[in-house]
Amino acid sequence: MISPMRAIAASLLVQLVLCTTARTPNAMETHQVVPDVIPVAPAGALSVSYPSGVSVNGGNELTPTQVKDEPQLSWETEPDALYTVVLTDPDAPSRQQPKFREWRHWLVVNVPAQDVARGDAVSAYVGSGPPQGTGLHRYVFLVYKQPGKITVDEALKKTKHEAKGREKWSVHAFAEQHGLGAPVAGNLYQAQYDDYVPKLYQQFTG
Template identity: 30%
Template sequence: MISAQTVLALAFIPLVFGQTNNTLGIEAIEAHFSNSGIVPTLLSSFDPSALLTVSYDGVGNLSPGQSLTKTQVGPTPNLQVTPANSTVQLNGTFTVVMADAGPVGTDESQGQTRHWLVNDVTLTGGSAPFNVSTDDGTAITEYAGPAPAQGSGAHRYVILLYSQPSSFEAPDGFDQPDIGVSVFNLTDYVQNSHLGSLVAGTYLTVEEGTATFTPSSTAPVITSTLPAAQSTSTSPSSSSTSSSSAPSATNAGKQSSGSETLLASSAKTFIAGLLGFLLL
């Protein structure tokens, strides 16, 4: 007969592996931002405390860097945010921004086209993942689907969630709603408005036609080499190697699948060992 201690231990397992999965997800998105050049060209650094999930109707949840068409990214996406661990508290209001960082290698000092900017955003839901609600927010720029120029390469559209402290103050030119799409400098806006920490972020790519130049190369993200994956691997057979280049939707899907396979294998090993110990 299984003891009460065993039942309690088994009930704890989803929490343990949920935290492991979040840790791996944080490390993976950090690697994607670095390998795709978003860090340090657009953002000087990226240390998220939560995972941002973006989904479009008819597409589903996106993988980092997933390639989509203009039609697919036409409607306003749904956003959800999941704290990295139980110590992260997501309270107050937030700002959502979507900026076109251009193809890899773009000179970000020239500014970015702003496709979405909403202040006073709130989180809804009783537990994670929380829905990011822009319904009652102040939409400085209503969502405008990406539309890169023909032949201009795969543009990286970065979606970011910032905390919005009481010291937040919209800078000149951004203090009225519905100002439309235009070029701005993301770094300047964050600094001048006194936005808080960057809570979470992800990105997608959209390309029209074939690039008329040779795009800069990007390094793959090999999920199984990340520290969180290494810490859950107990044997060579339980490791999984997968890679993802920034513009590739197929490879991004492989990365997600590899992470799930790794965690499932590690979970089986952990559970088997735990049961063996507790049933002695």
């Protein structure tokens, strides 16, 4: 039988741990995604792994070469729910002068569970292409739970060959427009120019 004093001490320890955890900034806050992109950090974790063998880990630095292909995502889902998946760059063309904030790298809506391939691809995946000399860019993955199936503006629809019209976008405004609420999961990495970037630019026709 646990003594009353031990029970009180255990309770105080739990409260201390919870308070400390609540005060610990997560990666979204550390890298100022909050408030640059979203007002509140996602509560859930998002696993992001690339075919190149690298994974996204709360702001780690990856190269454009490593992230050129569409990644595999995993997060905690609810039965029969639909989700929106986003990858956005708030640092276009640079973090110091983000006049094109945000640049939409990926947008998929109506995703059943974690099956991104079965969702409606609005803006096809485009990997990181930070211009030479612009330093590190933040690339932010966000997942939103939808209230139901949504239909989006035709202007947002872009193939992987279309760059024009992806700039000056706001994922937070998009979420508000479609009643998505706060993101349920997220992650981010950072990247700067490497030799793959010119090859990425060559794929764009407009």
